[in-house]
Amino acid sequence: MGRRHKPFFRLNAIESRNPRDGRIIEKLGHYDPIEKKPEKQLVLNKERIEYWLSVGAVPSETVAQLIAKIGIVSKHYQQGKAQRKRARLSARKKGVLFDTTQRSQAKKITEKAEAETKARAEAEAKAKAETEAKAETEAKAKAETEAKAKAEAEAKAETEAKAETEAKTETEIKAETEIKAETETKAETKAKAEPKTKAKAKAASKQKTSE
Numbered sequence: 001m002g003r004r005h006k007p008f009f010r011l012n013a014i015e016s017r018n019p020r021d022g023r024i025i026e027k028l029g030h031y032d033p034i035e036k037k038p039e040k041q042l043v044l045n046k047e048r049i050e051y052w053l054s055v056g057a058v059p060s061e062t063v064a065q066l067i068a069k070i071g072i073v074s075k076h077y078q079q080g081k082a083q084r085k086r087a088r089l090s091a092r093k094k095g096v097l098f099d100t101t102q103r104s105q106a107k108k109i110t111e112k113a114e115a116e117t118k119a120r121a122e123a124e125a126k127a128k129a130e131t132e133a134k135a136e137t138e139a140k141a142k143a144e145t146e147a148k149a150k151a152e153a154e155a156k157a158e159t160e161a162k163a164e165t166e167a168k169t170e171t172e173i174k175a176e177t178e179i180k181a182e183t184e185t186k187a188e189t190k191a192k193a194e195p196k197t198k199a200k201a202k203a204a205s206k207q208k209t210s211e
Helices: 046-054 061-068 075-094 100-210
Strands: 009-014 024-031 042-044
Touching: 009 046, 024 046, 042 061, 061 075
Parallel strands: none
Antiparallel strands: 009 024, 024 042
């Protein structure tokens, strides 16, 4: 019974020769896996179920598991449980997954391992990317520092060269000025001395003539 995404099961006593949905002899309860309250999830008529088992009714494997929850452990349930245990042990020895539960558990373990591997790989990739980004940032900062230091050194050298040129030019101008002043002084001294020399020469010439 039930519908899609909302299963609902009825527990009935039926004639084994009839089809599954054939004539129902007696309704014995129901199982609603969606129900959250345990007391409403599995509702069974324990007295009538025990009666039908006593007169030879054979529960299916699923019904045997359900009625075991209310304390009715049939021999069929015990036999099926023992048989499943033997089959599970045999499958384990052969390395084969026995039932859906084991396959589901193996799948979960595999998925968990894959998820952990993926998470570890992502974490390693992230750490590697962060390390590379950090190294790149440090290299960039170092390059900028070196470029700045180089620019400062070049500016300092240029300033010193300019100062040296200016000092040299000033010295040259001073030397030229001193040379010019000296030349003018000599010329002026020579100019002053020439009249005296001429006068002296003239006087000497007159004295020689008088003699």
